[in-house]
Structures are given as C-alpha cells and as structure tokens.
Amino acid sequence: MSTIAQLRPADFDSWVSAHADDVPVLLDVREPWELQTASVAAVPGLRLVGIPMNDIPARLAELDPDVPVACLCHHGARSQRVAMFLQGNGFVDVTNVAGGIDAWAVERDTAVPRY
Template identity: 35%
Template sequence: MDSFEIISPREFTGLLNKGELEDALVIDVREQMEWEYYHLEESILIPMNTIPANLDQLPRDRKLYIICAHGVRSANVCYFLQEQGYEDVINVDGGMAAVAMLRGFQYD
C-alpha cells in the first residue's frame, strides 16, 4: 500500500494562513473535550473512533488533512481511510500541539 502524505506543521499552517486549503477538508480526529480546549476554526470534528460511521461525510474528491493532538491518531486514521479507498489523505505531523504553537493560540 502506498504511504500517505505527511505535511509539516509549518507548511500546513502556512497554507491555512494563506487561505490555500479552502478546497480541502481539515478533519480533527481528537475527542470533544480536546476540541473544546482549542481547535482550528477551519476544521471539523470527527473523533477517531467515529470515523467508520461517518465515512459518508468525507468526500473522495477533495484533499483530506487529518489532524489530532500530536500526529499519532491522525496517522492511524490516514491508514484507515486509504484502506477504504481514499487517495488524497494528508497527515498533519505534530498535530494541534505543533500547529497551536505556530499560530500563537492563547490558553485560558
């Protein structure tokens, strides 16, 4: 099986900041509690364990950027999606921890 693409947090953040991901879908696979703590406005929440039941929400004709806390769960989701026939899945390396530092998230 081909391995999925991996994007660095810096490159991903750059694309987001330039508005270059508007044709793509950013999927956050963390849990609701993690999402509520902080998330990207550009992303949608589909927790990892609910991905199989929500495949109908995932278009096959768009790039899917998968993000989690640190990049481990998102890698597993990328493998799963490839097994389901999705060809354009991209794992965000370092996850929200890395992206949040680059975007300067403020924590309460």
C-alpha cells in the first residue's frame, strides 16, 4: 500500500485544477454536529460529500473509486484513516487534507469557525 498524499488547504485550488476532468470529491468525514459547527463553502469544480467516518464502510458504494477524493476531518487524523481505508478498497487517487477544517479556517477561509 502506498503512502497517502497530504494536501494543505492553501494548495487546494491547484489540486482541484489538476483534476478538472474528473470533478473530484471533497469527502468530509466529520460528525453531523461538526458539519453544522464549521463547513467548507462550495468550491467550483468540486463535489462536496459528507459521510461520517464510522459510516464509510456501509456507504462505500456512494463513492466512485475512479474519481479523485480528498478526505477532510477536524485536524487530519480521521481523514487519514479514511483515506487509507479507501486506498485499501481500490480507490485510485486519494489525498488527505492535512490539518483538516482547522487548517482550512487558518489558511484558506477565515470565515470558517474554529472549534
């Protein structure tokens, strides 16, 4: 199994542009209360999907293994585990958003609340 690529929120636009032909997915694996607390605003050319980490195995069919996926959580640990799970289940292009929504709020969108 190969290493999971790490993507800083500040570099997110270039990642989306590099995958423009595929309409990549930002998979937010946080719990519903966390999504209500702080969420990513729409990003052009990107599909936002929210599936809590513990629901991923049961809902795996909702994701396309051939479409690039960037996993996001609060600080990057849960999303790293999900990224490894996806990779182990045949997903070809999986990335972890390093630092999670917390880093997103600092590096990319200061309007996102930190918690």
